[in-house]
Amino acid sequence: MNSSAHSSLLTDLDTAQLPAHVAIIMDGNGRWAKKRLFNRIKGHEKGVETVRNIVQACREIGISILTLYAFSTENWQRSKVEVAALMTLLKKFLKSEQKEMIYNNIRLNTIGQIKRLPEGVRQTLHNTIALTKDNNGMLLNLALSYGGRAEIVRAVKKIAIKVREGKIDPDSITTELISDHLYTKGMPDPDLLIRTSGEMRISNFLLWQIAYAEIFVTDTLWPDFGKDEFLHILKDYQRRERRFGKV
Numbered sequence: 001m002n003s004s005a006h007s008s009l010l011t012d013l014d015t016a017q018l019p020a021h022v023a024i025i026m027d028g029n030g031r032w033a034k035k036r037l038f039n040r041i042k043g044h045e046k047g048v049e050t051v052r053n054i055v056q057a058c059r060e061i062g063i064s065i066l067t068l069y070a071f072s073t074e075n076w077q078r079s080k081v082e083v084a085a086l087m088t089l090l091k092k093f094l095k096s097e098q099k100e101m102i103y104n105n106i107r108l109n110t111i112g113q114i115k116r117l118p119e120g121v122r123q124t125l126h127n128t129i130a131l132t133k134d135n136n137g138m139l140l141n142l143a144l145s146y147g148g149r150a151e152i153v154r155a156v157k158k159i160a161i162k163v164r165e166g167k168i169d170p171d172s173i174t175t176e177l178i179s180d181h182l183y184t185k186g187m188p189d190p191d192l193l194i195r196t197s198g199e200m201r202i203s204n205f206l207l208w209q210i211a212y213a214e215i216f217v218t219d220t221l222w223p224d225f226g227k228d229e230f231l232h233i234l235k236d237y238q239r240r241e242r243r244f245g246k247v
């Protein structure tokens with residue numbers, strides 16, 4: 001698609017009706033590589049390029065929060081080689097994008113069990129988070145060693161401790177209070193959840209937060225996903241009527 005086609009899609013969008021928070025399950029790197037007889041790592045490398053393009057697209061379009069499922073708690077069970085390659089790619093990505101994030105006023109944040117990540121990755125994450133902490137153009141949330149159930153367990157434990165200490169009365173436990181004990185505290189829930197590569201699954205992603213999200217599943221593999229398809233999904237999102245359980 002040429003740039004004028006891009007810009008007409010962009011002008012077609014109603015900027016007043018954009019999703020504030022977009023969450024993406026980036027799937028299909030392995031299949032992309034397999035189709036080309038490459039090893040899986042090549043698929044992840046290509047996937048990083050898509051990450052770059054979609055972050056840039058969100059910033060241009062005016063999305064406030066983008067949450068990417070980069071590594072799940074289940075992903076630790078992949079081969080040592082693949083886990084190490086993903087960690088190296090993540091570190092490289094952060095280092096190469098730091099300047100771009102500063103320039104584009106993007107703030108980096110992580111959700112998940114960051115303590116489980118290798119020391120070098122944690123250092124680079126802390127460094128990038130510190131460098132971008134005052135940026136307010138867009139929030140990029142990377143879900144790393146993230147699992148929705150583990151996040152809820154963590155929140156329940158935090159609340160239980162406060163109840164034991166007498167800081168919270170069990171009768172005052174509300175949905176808002178639970179939201180405030182999740183990694184996404186203070187953020188609006190995702191309005192739009194996209195999954196690439198066709199599987200009709202949530203895969204333990206943002207279980208609590210997606211209660212009312214609009215879900216889009218595309219057959220496109222993550223490395224082939226691009227700005228034009230993203231714009232089409234946003235357009236489609238704007239045609240949907242969101243009722244939040246009301247009539």
Ligand code: FPP
Nearest residue numbers: 026027028029030031047048070089090093
């Ligand atoms: C799914 O593909 C993707 C992942 C497990 C990780 C996503 C990671 C990236 C896009 C690269 C690193 C991320 C950042 C933010 C730099 P899959 O391997 O499950 O594909 P398959 O289902 O086709 O095997």
